[in-house]
Amino acid sequence: MLLLAVDTATPAVTAALHDGTSVVAESSRVDARRHGELLLPAVDRVLAEAGVKLDSVTAVVAGVGPGPYTGLRVGLVTAATFGSALGVPVYGLCTLDGLAYASGLDVPFVVATDARRKEVYWARYASARERVGEPAVDRPADIAERVAGLPAVGAGAVLYPETFPDARGPEHVAAGALASLAAAKLAAGEQEAGGSGDGLPGHGFLPPLPLYLRRPDAQVPKNYKVVTPK
Missing domain, CATH: 3.30.420.40 (ATPase, nucleotide binding domain)
Incomplete structure (x- = not known):
């Protein structure tokens, strides 16, 4: 292999x-x-x-x-x-699962990366191999109560210490x-891309497709001027 x-x-x-x-x-x-x-x-x-x-x-x-x-x-x-x-x-x-796995933590924690726009991509974990729920994108202040008291891994945690006071490495x-x-x-025999479809670290692979969680920054203008030859 x-x-x-x-x-x-x-x-x-x-x-x-x-x-x-x-x-x-x-x-x-x-x-x-x-x-x-x-x-x-x-x-x-x-x-x-x-x-x-x-x-x-x-x-x-x-x-x-x-x-x-x-x-x-x-x-x-x-x-x-x-x-x-x-x-x-x-x-x-x-x-986020890669960051969680690298942390080696065996207690509940959060992974948060920088999503720009003053937001973070984040997910909760029961351990380094067990994610709880799906990844999300939110403003740190909006999730403060949901992550209170939990260690946090990733650059997003470092950027917003008021929400993630117990920030730890790795950042990236x-x-x-x-x-x-x-x-x-x-x-462990998890061969099929996509696995069970629930996205959990211990339940198969994901399809190799982008997980955006929001629309891209670059968009076609709604009212652009169309120029036609005379």
């Missing part, structure tokens, strides 16, 4: 290789404006570090978000392209954590 994992749902552009036992190579760089420029070089780095060629990859793992429209699509389109070119499966995982997802979570799922 050789899993290639990528994620561009947060400002971190991250790629990793996992051999079914451990992460063998990983590359991450935080730059919210250069997802498209940085992802393929990151993949090249992890392949070179591991001393393997791309055609050695047996499956691709992609963080599906939630995340901003443009950055998120970079990782998912890249994962789909690799999967098609190599003829291997592409497994989707919630990016790492592809190595996604790959390790995927390897654990595959070892």
Whole structure:
């Protein structure tokens, strides 16, 4: 087994290789404006570090978000392209689940990432492997009572200490954590992309499709002027 994992749902552009036992190579760089420029070089780095060629990859793992429209699509389109070119499966995982898994916490907690617009993408967890409910996007003040007293992981927690006073690392997802979570799922027999459809970390993979949770920032103007030739 050789899993290639990528994620561009947060400002971190991250790629990793996992051999079914451990992460063998990983590359991450935080730059919210250069997802498209940085992802393929990151993949090249992890392949070179591991001393393997791309055609050695047996499956691709992609963080599906939630995340901003443009950055998120970079990782998912890249994962789909690799999967098609190599003829291997592409497994989707919630990016928040990757952060939760990396935290290693075994108590109830929250994962929150920066959704911009003074909002956070967030979800509650019973443990590092068990999400409670579906991811959501909200203003921190609107969820303060629902997350009160819980540790919080992710850059969104760091940005809003008044709502998340017990903020902890990691701030950004790492592809190595996604790959390790995927390897654990595959070892447990969770083969089918989509799983049971409930989105829980312990209940199958998600389809490798973007999880936006809201409309994209860029939209076609409603009343744009149409110019026709005379």
